[in-house]
Amino acid sequence: MSGAAFQTDADSPASRHIYPTADRPDDFIPPDFAIECASEISTTPQVILISAPAAVGKSWLARDLSASSGNPLWDLSHFSVGSGFFAGTVTEVYGADQFAAFVSALRSGDTCLILDAADEALVRAGTGNYEAAIENLARLIGTDLAAHASVVILGRHDTIQDTEMILDRLNVHSRVVEVDFFSEAKARQFVRAKARGQSKFAVVKELDAFLDQFIFDVQAALGADVWSSSKTFLGYAPVLDALAAFSKIEENPLKKLNEIKKSGRKGHVWDLLVEIIGTIASRESDKFANNFGGDDEKKRKFGRAAYDTTTQVRMLLADNPSTVTPAIPNDGDDDWLNDIEDQVRQQYRMHPFLRSSDDDLENPLLRFTNAAFRDYCLAQAFRADQADDAPRLASHWQHSLVNPSPMFSRFIFSSNLRPSTPIHADALGVIADSHAATFRQTDMTLWVDSSTEPDLVELMLFSPQEAYESIELRVVDSKVRFFRALSHATVFCPDFSVVAGSGAVDFVLGPRAIVYCDQFEAESTELRILGQTNSVLMLAKRFLGSARRVVGSSDSLKVQQLEGSASYPWHQYVEKSDGLVTTSKGELHLAGMQLRKLVLWFSRPSMTSGGLSYPRNAMDTILNKGRAPREIFDFCEAQGVLTRKGSSYVLDLGISLPAITQNDISNPELRDFLETFVVWSK
Amino acid sequence: MSLSQYVVVSGSGSRILDEVTALNRVREDRSAYLVVVTSVSSLNVISTDRTPMLTQILKVIGDDPTSPAPLTAALSGLVGLSGTERHIVRVSPTRRVVLIETIETSRDEIPWPEYLPRMSDESLLSMALRICRSVNISIAWKAFPSELISELAANTRHHAAQERKILTDRVRAAFGRHSERVSDEDSRRALIDLVEARARLQSQAAVLEAHGATESSESQILENTIQSIDSLLASITSFRLLELTTETARANEIEAQRVRQDAARSKSLNQLVTSLAFPALWVGLLGTNVFPTAQWSALFLSPAGAAVAIVGTALFFGIGWLTGGAIYRAKESSDHTSQL
Numbered sequence A: 001m002s003g004a005a006f007q008t009d010a011d012s013p014a015s016r017h018i019y020p021t022a023d024r025p026d027d028f029i030p031p032d033f034a035i036e037c038a039s040e041i042s043t044t045p046q047v048i049l050i051s052a053p054a055a056v057g058k059s060w061l062a063r064d065l066s067a068s069s070g071n072p073l074w075d076l077s078h079f080s081v082g083s084g085f086f087a088g089t090v091t092e093v094y095g096a097d098q099f100a101a102f103v104s105a106l107r108s109g110d111t112c113l114i115l116d117a118a119d120e121a122l123v124r125a126g127t128g129n130y131e132a133a134i135e136n137l138a139r140l141i142g143t144d145l146a147a148h149a150s151v152v153i154l155g156r157h158d159t160i161q162d163t164e165m166i167l168d169r170l171n172v173h174s175r176v177v178e179v180d181f182f183s184e185a186k187a188r189q190f191v192r193a194k195a196r197g198q199s200k201f202a203v204v205k206e207l208d209a210f211l212d213q214f215i216f217d218v219q220a221a222l223g224a225d226v227w228s229s230s231k232t233f234l235g236y237a238p239v240l241d242a243l244a245a246f247s248k249i250e251e252n253p254l255k256k257l258n259e260i261k262k263s264g265r266k267g268h269v270w271d272l273l274v275e276i277i278g279t280i281a282s283r284e285s286d287k288f289a290n291n292f293g294g295d296d297e298k299k300r301k302f303g304r305a306a307y308d309t310t311t312q313v314r315m316l317l318a319d320n321p322s323t324v325t326p327a328i329p330n331d332g333d334d335d336w337l338n339d340i341e342d343q344v345r346q347q348y349r350m351h352p353f354l355r356s357s358d359d360d361l362e363n364p365l366l367r368f369t370n371a372a373f374r375d376y377c378l379a380q381a382f383r384a385d386q387a388d389d390a391p392r393l394a395s396h397w398q399h400s401l402v403n404p405s406p407m408f409s410r411f412i413f414s415s416n417l418r419p420s421t422p423i424h425a426d427a428l429g430v431i432a433d434s435h436a437a438t439f440r441q442t443d444m445t446l447w448v449d450s451s452t453e454p455d456l457v458e459l460m461l462f463s464p465q466e467a468y469e470s471i472e473l474r475v476v477d478s479k480v481r482f483f484r485a486l487s488h489a490t491v492f493c494p495d496f497s498v499v500a501g502s503g504a505v506d507f508v509l510g511p512r513a514i515v516y517c518d519q520f521e522a523e524s525t526e527l528r529i530l531g532q533t534n535s536v537l538m539l540a541k542r543f544l545g546s547a548r549r550v551v552g553s554s555d556s557l558k559v560q561q562l563e564g565s566a567s568y569p570w571h572q573y574v575e576k577s578d579g580l581v582t583t584s585k586g587e588l589h590l591a592g593m594q595l596r597k598l599v600l601w602f603s604r605p606s607m608t609s610g611g612l613s614y615p616r617n618a619m620d621t622i623l624n625k626g627r628a629p630r631e632i633f634d635f636c637e638a639q640g641v642l643t644r645k646g647s648s649y650v651l652d653l654g655i656s657l658p659a660i661t662q663n664d665i666s667n668p669e670l671r672d673f674l675e676t677f678v679v680w681s682k
Numbered sequence B: 001m002s003l004s005q006y007v008v009v010s011g012s013g014s015r016i017l018d019e020v021t022a023l024n025r026v027r028e029d030r031s032a033y034l035v036v037v038t039s040v041s042s043l044n045v046i047s048t049d050r051t052p053m054l055t056q057i058l059k060v061i062g063d064d065p066t067s068p069a070p071l072t073a074a075l076s077g078l079v080g081l082s083g084t085e086r087h088i089v090r091v092s093p094t095r096r097v098v099l100i101e102t103i104e105t106s107r108d109e110i111p112w113p114e115y116l117p118r119m120s121d122e123s124l125l126s127m128a129l130r131i132c133r134s135v136n137i138s139i140a141w142k143a144f145p146s147e148l149i150s151e152l153a154a155n156t157r158h159h160a161a162q163e164r165k166i167l168t169d170r171v172r173a174a175f176g177r178h179s180e181r182v183s184d185e186d187s188r189r190a191l192i193d194l195v196e197a198r199a200r201l202q203s204q205a206a207v208l209e210a211h212g213a214t215e216s217s218e219s220q221i222l223e224n225t226i227q228s229i230d231s232l233l234a235s236i237t238s239f240r241l242l243e244l245t246t247e248t249a250r251a252n253e254i255e256a257q258r259v260r261q262d263a264a265r266s267k268s269l270n271q272l273v274t275s276l277a278f279p280a281l282w283v284g285l286l287g288t289n290v291f292p293t294a295q296w297s298a299l300f301l302s303p304a305g306a307a308v309a310i311v312g313t314a315l316f317f318g319i320g321w322l323t324g325g326a327i328y329r330a331k332e333s334s335d336h337t338s339q340l
Helices: A015-016 A058-069 A085-094 A098-106 A120-124 A127-141 A155-170 A184-196 A208-222 A227-234 A235-251 A255-261 A268-293 A297-306 A309-316 A334-349 A371-384 A389-397 A409-412 A426-436 A585-601 A614-624 A632-637 A656-659 A667-679 B018-027 B052-059 B124-136 B137-180 B184-209 B217-287 B291-299 B302-337
Strands: A033-035 A047-052 A073-075 A113-116 A151-155 A174-177 A443-451 A456-462 A471-474 A479-482 A489-500 A506-509 A512-520 A527-530 A536-544 A549-552 A559-563 A610-613 A642-645 A650-651 B007-011 B013-015 B033-039 B071-074 B086-092 B099-109
Touching: A015 A389, A047 A155, A058 A073, A058 A113, A058 A151, A085 A098, A085 A127, A098 A127, A120 A127, A120 A151, A120 A155, A127 A155, A127 A527, A151 A155, A155 A174, A184 A208, A184 A227, A184 A235, A184 A268, A184 A489, A208 A227, A208 A235, A208 A255, A208 A268, A235 A255, A235 A268, A235 A371, A255 A268, A268 A297, A268 A309, A268 A334, A268 A371, A268 A409, A297 A334, A309 A334, A309 A371, A371 A389, A371 A409, A371 A426, A389 A426, A389 B013, A409 A426, A426 A443, A426 A456, A426 A479, A426 A489, A443 A585, A489 A585, A512 A585, A536 A585, A536 A632, A559 A585, A585 A632, A585 A656, A585 A667, A610 A614, A614 A650, A632 A642, A632 A667, A642 B013, A656 A667, B007 B018, B007 B124, B013 B018, B013 B124, B018 B033, B018 B052, B033 B052, B033 B124, B033 B137, B052 B099, B071 B137, B071 B184, B071 B217, B086 B137, B086 B184, B099 B124, B099 B184, B124 B137, B137 B184, B137 B217, B217 B302
Parallel strands: A047 A151, A047 A174, A073 A113, A113 A151, A443 A489, A479 A489, A489 A512, A506 A527, A512 A536, A527 A549, A536 A559, B033 B099
Antiparallel strands: A033 A174, A443 A456, A456 A471, A610 A650, A642 A650, B007 B013, B007 B033, B071 B086, B086 B099
């Protein structure tokens, strides 16, 4: 009996988010999968766990699975899961009389539950409740193997990892299947299918040539000669979506791409994407100008100004777009003013960034067709720094249905969207969430640093491949706030409080997070620690907040409270004293963080020796601006581990780089070096 | 908390806005709600039905001034840097506005223990935001005040549970160590912790009672925790009593043993003294030269005479020893009988 055979109770509120079988999505290109445990391939697992990065189209995949297999799709993002959730919802949706038959079909594998949006369910309900829900699911499906899987769960890697651990503990046989980024052939197929869509052009001209050129440019920028080195960008669905949208509106996308390349300095691949998305918005202005002005050049110019990219972004991000007044130029005829607002609104309704069926949603971030367009608009809005906009958008961002993608954190650092003046501190939470959603094993580090100016923090993105300019944020109450996650990041704000997860149920720390602050306020109900040994290091004078639980192994989190003794739940993670005589651990960690920051600048491998090097002029400027720690730089020079060779400074510390980047003061070489530095600096 | 925080709740979510924007938004959008989190330094406001701030807000947004009675709860853990401040929270609901006030009620002599988590000034706002985000607040608005009170009670319960666990662990540790090595320090420390925790919780309960929250679940939680601590106190007091009794018995035993040893030593000494009495008399007799020198001097100067003198001395020593033993045995028997 397939899942579709069970009738849902239409009156049940839960049935609105449970589909007997989903509609097959248009133009769906199935992704490639990688199975983590190939050795267990011979047995059919009870639960298939599909892990995928943010915004690659898990929901599309879930819909396709449901449509092709005829099994029910549950959208967990709308539920507050917890103890008894699955049994209760089955009873509510299918009725008590069908409960036994449904469970029996599940156990035999005749019906398979497809559970989408496990991440949102976890974030909304917290780890404890999520665990209780999975336990309830495990009780429903039992532990006997069947011919087919009983459940498919889709989510991001960390959620799937947690789910796998819970199922393992309950002796439920599961298998993780990882959605890979698109291969080149599939990426091309994806863009072609999307671009063809409802395009006015029957055949998208020069699409293949455009894609050839785009792929070539990106690979050249990344220094990658094979697809696998650049697939996290070129095989990422939202990027391809943007390319398809671009191809749809440009009759000759290749020509336009060449124009973009010629038009200005492009530091890295995200600049190119920003330009492409900007071109789509700009084309909308042109389209409106042509419709509005017709043959009248002056009227066209007037129309273009009234519906420029800024107005589009304002409307796209407005709570109520119909209340947004276009920025109407003063030099227009009175006649033009009569209907321009209506025409702008009509044009807006057809905006390519908008998901047509959902434009009545009150959270504007849920109205976008894809994360690339959403993050582009957000970056534009934060850069514009309009009054009240940052807190409003940050608040929308924290909605459980809004899924962070890594693109925002790349866009905000791109040459075109990087703010040149300090922006509202609420942007920090959004940037950190976006950066935390980055693909696994990223080598990029987000560095949040106290600025030399009071009430300002500086944000830097360190990458071995590309150089990013820093941005500054205004802090109003000596608090820097993070909303959902802090991963692959270092927060070095000894004079600020760091607030984690205010108003949230769940907050993720790690992998690779170091926090050094005055006080750490954990305000989410639970904190999840991700990563392996010493993945997260936290140093603060005090640990406060309403958090009730820290979930993670004692190996992965190390805590040092610099004043007094640590309270619950931090006391179990406190680093034990190891009899330091000359220097305190706090001083060593502080010194370690300075060294780490210096080393991040020297991340480019030296061509002249075995150390790390950085151009001298550039480093001198960085040091003068206070963006690299001068004291440890001078110490390194005095110790002879930092030398001048030609036009570069070369750093050769003789200490393992992972020890430095993880601030692992148990490493004897690093520890000796730091102790000498502390004594020297005193 | 030094500043007021304004959270506007609408269908599009909950967001923190500045005062003017928030009030304008709620005045214009009749479907929007407002949560204001503020701090009050004076206790006088507690006695009034509604704070002037709420009256003013209702006036600005043009809302119905009628409102149900405010609810009161403790904000366990918000104790400031000194660790001695105590706060309660008053939640005043109206049709579209909920005013949440933290009020510093007192400064306790017993500081908040380091082993319990402290709230930050952000915590209350965080709890309010979490409730707003967890449900469709437009539908569940009326339940918001009671949800917040429940959240505060959950916070108090959490702290109480931690307190119980940590104190129980300390008491257990004190017991455990005593089984290996008798030491006052751990049990004395545990006892002090228990007494301090009890006094602190009692003071917290008294504050709640003073502000009319005797029926709240928090009062119940505090009462239960005090009872648990009382049980722990009873346990550790019993343990201390048992320990004292054991130590007294052991001391008595040692004393008795010492007395017994002293008595044995005295007996031996006395017997020895008694045993030496006859030989001393015998030697003394010999030394006084009472025998005629002519007949006896030759005898006593001979080896045989010396042997007689020695044998006589030994004989008298033996007689003395046996006689002394008989006397002290008779005395012991008589003492024992009189003790009975």
